[in-house]
Amino acid sequence: MxxxxxxxxxxxxxxxxxxxxxxxxxxxxxxRLGYKWVSLLPGARAISFGMAGxxxxxxxxxxxxxxxxxxxxxxxxxxxxxxxxxxFQAWRSYLIIGLMIGLGLVLRHSQIPxxxxxxxxxxxxxxxxLASFHYxxxxxxxxVLKETCxxx
Numbered sequence: 001m002x003x004x005x006x007x008x009x010x011x012x013x014x015x016x017x018x019x020x021x022x023x024x025x026x027x028x029x030x031x032r033l034g035y036k037w038v039s040l041l042p043g044a045r046a047i048s049f050g051m052a053g054x055x056x057x058x059x060x061x062x063x064x065x066x067x068x069x070x071x072x073x074x075x076x077x078x079x080x081x082x083x084x085x086x087x088f089q090a091w092r093s094y095l096i097i098g099l100m101i102g103l104g105l106v107l108r109h110s111q112i113p114x115x116x117x118x119x120x121x122x123x124x125x126x127x128x129x130l131a132s133f134h135y136x137x138x139x140x141x142x143x144v145l146k147e148t149c150x151x152x
Contacts, residue, residue, distance in 0.1 A: 008085035012149075013139060015088040016076050020135030022088070023069070023128045030125030037114035037121070049115060053122020060127035069134040077138075077149035100124075 038049045075090060076083075089097070107117055141147040 009082040010085050012076055012079045012081060012083050013143060015079070015083055015085075016073065016135050016139055018088040019072060019076070020132045020139070023132035023135065027125040027128030027132065030121045030128070032125075034118040034121035034125060037118040041115055049119055050122065053119045054126060056119065056123035057126025057130065060123050061130040065127040065131035066134065069131040073134060073138050074150065 034053060035050075038046050038053075040046075041049060072090065072093070076088070079087065107120070108114075138149065142149045
């Protein structure tokens with residue numbers, strides 16, 4: 001019996017879209033939680049906490065998340081025309097995702113005030129959203145402009 005016929009194969013551009021959508025969805029969820037927590041603060045303090053999160057999001061995007069997205073796009077472009085449904089992230093990334101979920105649960109149930117956690121959630125969520133645009137740009141270049149697949 002050949003197991004390959006049971007492999008859920010999809011076009012690699014679907015994998016790229018799935019990766020972008022996952023990064024956007026998780027980023028929006030984190031930012032939503034951060035907003036919920038920071039909205040408990042009075043006006044000026046809420047704005048300063050929000051701005052700190054945005055500033056850290058830009059730093060995290062520039063020095064970490066954009067590079068991770070570029071490497072993942074490069075890996076996706078090397079795949080054959082069809083890849084396993086779960087290949088939209090590298091296997092090692094699934095471990096990192098699990099660790100981040102665990103860390104998020106620990107932080108949320110810790111004694112750290114949620115208003116301070118909001119800064120971290122804005123930072124990670126914002127960086128994920130910004131980095132997700134690398135996937136959409138690659139999809140645009142390959143599907144609409146008919147350029148070769150690859151990171152920015």
